[in-house]
Amino acid sequence: MCGPSGNDRATQEAQQAEDARKRQVASATSAIDSAFGKRGSQLGDFAQALRGEFNTEALKQKAVADRQLKFALARGGLTKGSADVDANALLGEEFQKGLASGERGVQQALSDLAGADEASRQNLISLAQGGASVSSSAAAAANALRSNIQGARSSSVAEGLGDIFANTRNLYVKQQESAARRRGLEESEVFADPFSR
Amino acid sequence: MCDPATIGLIVSAVGTGASAVSKNRMLKKQDQQAAAGIRKQSANQRESDRLVNQQIRDLDANTGASERAASLQDFQSAIRGNRSATEAGLDDPNAIGGDRFTARAGDASNRLKTAGQAMAERLSTIDGILRQRVNEGQDVGRLNVDLNQVRGNVAADDFLTKLRIAGERENPFVTGGAGLLQGFGSALSQRQPKVDPPTPQPIGRGN
Numbered sequence: 001m002c003g004p005s006g007n008d009r010a011t012q013e014a015q016q017a018e019d020a021r022k023r024q025v026a027s028a029t030s031a032i033d034s035a036f037g038k039r040g041s042q043l044g045d046f047a048q049a050l051r052g053e054f055n056t057e058a059l060k061q062k063a064v065a066d067r068q069l070k071f072a073l074a075r076g077g078l079t080k081g082s083a084d085v086d087a088n089a090l091l092g093e094e095f096q097k098g099l100a101s102g103e104r105g106v107q108q109a110l111s112d113l114a115g116a117d118e119a120s121r122q123n124l125i126s127l128a129q130g131g132a133s134v135s136s137s138a139a140a141a142a143n144a145l146r147s148n149i150q151g152a153r154s155s156s157v158a159e160g161l162g163d164i165f166a167n168t169r170n171l172y173v174k175q176q177e178s179a180a181r182r183r184g185l186e187e188s189e190v191f192a193d194p195f196s197r
Numbered sequence: 198m199c200d201p202a203t204i205g206l207i208v209s210a211v212g213t214g215a216s217a218v219s220k221n222r223m224l225k226k227q228d229q230q231a232a233a234g235i236r237k238q239s240a241n242q243r244e245s246d247r248l249v250n251q252q253i254r255d256l257d258a259n260t261g262a263s264e265r266a267a268s269l270q271d272f273q274s275a276i277r278g279n280r281s282a283t284e285a286g287l288d289d290p291n292a293i294g295g296d297r298f299t300a301r302a303g304d305a306s307n308r309l310k311t312a313g314q315a316m317a318e319r320l321s322t323i324d325g326i327l328r329q330r331v332n333e334g335q336d337v338g339r340l341n342v343d344l345n346q347v348r349g350n351v352a353a354d355d356f357l358t359k360l361r362i363a364g365e366r367e368n369p370f371v372t373g374g375a376g377l378l379q380g381f382g383s384a385l386s387q388r389q390p391k392v393d394p395p396t397p398q399p400i401g402r403g404n
Binding site for chain 1: 257
């Protein structure tokens, strides 16, 4: 009675502490999974907003490019000709490529965000499992990774689509240059013979 | 009854018993110290659990709405602050553009406002979610600092517990006395009892 049983208080305390630790790990892991599980709709909102931003930008560029192309073709006397068809086909192709590029950006951003959330989830589970004994460097590394991802994503969102109608715009620029050249020739003729007008 | 061997055995048994009692008392005290140390470590574990659980609760409660609202306000202020520059070409202070220009300029101005608001909402949704993650990353960083403090307490308590356990020794006087008794008893029990030499009998005298 008083021999070995009196000397196993430490064992009993250790057993109780271990049982409590296991219960805490189980409940914390479940709570973490539940908290991150709720973020599905938030990721959907993020993708939708990003897609909307890219699409708005693409449509705005398309409207400007349509207008410029229309005037460029008219100025060159190419309206309703084969050049008109080719240029509009190129414009449509570039628009499609721009939309695809935007969607790729959306998917990439979404993937990065989900990856960062997953790293964060695992990090928190490690903290819940290890508590005071977990390696702080591992947690710090996960945290740093997360910050890097956020930084990269922010800049990519800020960069946007860029100029998606580079080729079509080239046509417009060439038309503008040709128009300027024609005006220059006319002006030089006037200069050479002031009474020609 | 009380021959030296018996006395030696009794003395030796008393010595062994005293040694056993002393050792048992030391083990019990060491056990108590270990139990106290484990209780302290459990308290440290509870503190770290509390910190982690708080972080989980914050994470669960944070929908990102406050970050989105703050971001929306920033975008709206930026747009409102530059409204006059944004709509610079759409006003007609000298009214030389005619009714049609005025109507079109008004429509364009309204479209700009709507588009600006829509853009602010889209961008704040994106930035709000990113801000939320960045804030959470900083919270986890702070949690790590707090947990490091608990880790320091864990190491200090562990060291102190080991010192306390090592400090629980047997009473040297009891140990020494028990050893002496055992030795004395052992020596006493091995001592040969004093036997009287047999008295010689006369041989063949009567014959």
